[in-house]
Amino acid sequence: MKRVLMIFWDGVGYGKKDAAVNPFFRASLPTFAGLCGGNIPSLRHQRIHTKRARVAPVDATCGMQGLPQSGTGQAAMFTGVNAPKIVGQHFGPYPHSSLHAAIREKNLFTQLSRRGKKTYFANAYPQRYLDYLAAHKARTPVIALSSISAQQPLHDHAELAAGKAISADITATRWNEFGHPDVDPVSAVEAGRRFYDLSCAVDFILFEYFLTDFSGHSKNMNSAIEVLERMDGFLAGILERFDEEHDTLLFISDHGNIEDLSVKSHTRNPTPLIVVGKAKEFFTRRIRKLYHVTPAIVSFLT
Numbered sequence: 630m631k632r633v634l635m636i637f638w639d640g641v642g643y644g645k646k647d648a649a650v651n652p653f654f655r656a657s658l659p660t661f662a663g664l665c666g667g668n669i670p671s672l673r674h675q676r677i678h679t680k681r682a683r684v685a686p687v688d689a690t691c692g693m694q695g696l697p698q699s700g701t702g703q704a705a706m707f708t709g710v711n712a713p714k715i716v717g718q719h720f721g722p723y724p725h726s727s728l729h730a731a732i733r734e735k736n737l738f739t740q741l742s743r744r745g746k747k748t749y750f751a752n753a754y755p756q757r758y759l760d761y762l763a764a765h766k767a768r769t770p771v772i773a774l775s776s777i778s779a780q781q782p783l784h785d786h787a788e789l790a791a792g793k794a795i796s797a798d799i800t801a802t803r804w805n806e807f808g809h810p811d812v813d814p815v816s817a818v819e820a821g822r823r824f825y826d827l828s829c830a831v832d833f834i835l836f837e838y839f840l841t842d843f844s845g846h847s848k849n850m851n852s853a854i855e856v857l858e859r860m861d862g863f864l865a866g867i868l869e870r871f872d873e874e875h876d877t878l879l880f881i882s883d884h885g886n887i888e889d890l891s892v893k894s895h896t897r898n899p900t901p902l903i904v905v906g907k908a909k910e911f912f913t914r915r916i917r918k919l920y921h922v923t924p925a926i927v928s929f930l931t
Contacts, residue, residue, distance in 0.1 A: 631908075633926055634828050634867065635835045635879045637706075637772070638860065639699065640842025642885020642898035643686065646671040650891045652844075652853035660865040670901045681873070685913040686899035689884045691920065693719055696895045699842070700724045702883030702919055703771035708735040709923035723768050736775035737833070737923045744931045747831040750776040751824055753784040753794035755807035772837050786812055795824055795836055799863050817859045821866020828876075832930055845886030846893050853887055868905070877906035877929070881922060 646669075648654040653669050662669060666679040677684035689697045691705055693713040698721030704712035708731050716725045724732055733739075738748045750772065754762075762769050762783075773783055784794035786809035789801065796804065796812070799820045804812035815823070828834040838860060844853040867878065880903035885896035904912045908929060915925040 630875055631832070631877070631930060632828060632875060633833045633877050633879060633930060634825070635833070635881070635926075636838065636860075636864075637703075637835060638838040638841045638880065638882055640845045640884060640886030640895065641882040642689070642888045642896050642900050643670055643672045643675055644885070644888025644896075644898065646673060651888050652850055652857055652890065653888060655850065656854040656857040656861070658857060658861045660861045660868065664864075664903070664905060670903075672898065675899065675901070682903060682905045683909040683913040684904075685902050685916075687881065687902045687916055687921075688918045689882075689900050690719075690897055691918055695719045696897060697884035698722065698895065699883055700771065701728070704728045704732055705919040706881070706883060706922045707737045707771055707775050708732055709737075709740075709920050709927075710735065711918075711920050722770070724771050724774065726767070729774075732771060732774050733778040735923075736778055737926060738775050738779035738781060740923065740927050741833055741930060742779055744927070746833060746930055748779065748781070749827060749831045749834045750781060750783070751795045751827055751834055751836045752797050753786065753789035754797070755804065755809060756785060757807060759783060759785060772835070792823055793827070795820055795827075797837065798840060799838070799859050816866075817862025818866040818869075821863040822869060823866075824863070825867045825870045833926065841882075841887045845888075845890065845895075848890045848893050850890055853890060857887075871905070873906050875907075877904065877908040877912070879904055879912060879926075881916075883919065 644651040664682040665677050670684050675686045691713045698719040700721030701712040741748050788794045790811045802814045840856045844856045882900040885898035
């Protein structure tokens with residue numbers, strides 16, 4: 630059985646090998662660095678081939694001028710259409726109204742479900758955020774809209790407490806503040822193990838990590854380091870149980886940001902596609918632009 634585990638980490642591009650502005654060169658990332666043969670991806674080191682992983686650049690601009698944005702970037706990634714070209718510009722953070730039909734009908738979850746594949750969006754949301762989305766449907770982000778359109782309701786605090794979902798911050802440290810004392814914090818490693826266990830029942834599973842983009846906008850080095858180190862622990866938990874003969878793990882982003890804390894805006898830097906598992910060459914050959922992601926996954930799984 631072939632299975633794809635996908636981690637979408639928002640706002641991660643190739644940056645300079647400069648620890649003064651790039652937290653990838655300040656953080657302790659033993660798992661990530663190990664996959665990359667000890668070489669953290671950078672603008673001068675974009676392609677990495679190791680026994681376990683491949684790293685290759687992906688064009689986040691989709692051929693358009695200006696700074697890439699989440700609304701169009703994520704729409705391109707999760708539908709297979711050149712969303713910035715359709716809109717005529719980069720647009721975000723929410724999807725442009727002209728993209729809603731494509732997101733509802735062509736999103737990755739729906740395309741796979743139509744082909745008989747089981748999919749799962751692992752993120753859980755506090756009730757107050759679910760209430761916000763219900764009242765402001767035009768502000769539903771691309772991935773959440775894709776999941777809902779595929780008849781997969783978003784997970785809530787009860788499913789997170791039951792181990793059926795992953796907190797957006799990985800460790801679930803603030804759910805008591807959100808009014809959900811039933812949710813216990815977990816280590817990043819344990820969250821990674823849980824994500825892998827959830828993947829075993831499906832063909833495709835996705836986790837969205839927005840804190841990388843949030844930290845990039847804040848220009849706070851300490852925050853950025855902590856966010857990256859938390860992801861490294863999550864990755865370690867996944868790889869403890871990872872089956873390289875049957876599983877493929879994809880890391881990808883929609884635009885750059887956190888790799889250059891000298892600015893609080895997005896960047897036009899390419900984003901690194903990191904692939905672990907037997908199909909690493911399949912995906913790094915096929916994914917060159919954001920709108921190649923969905924067709925590549927659909928082709929591989931079907």
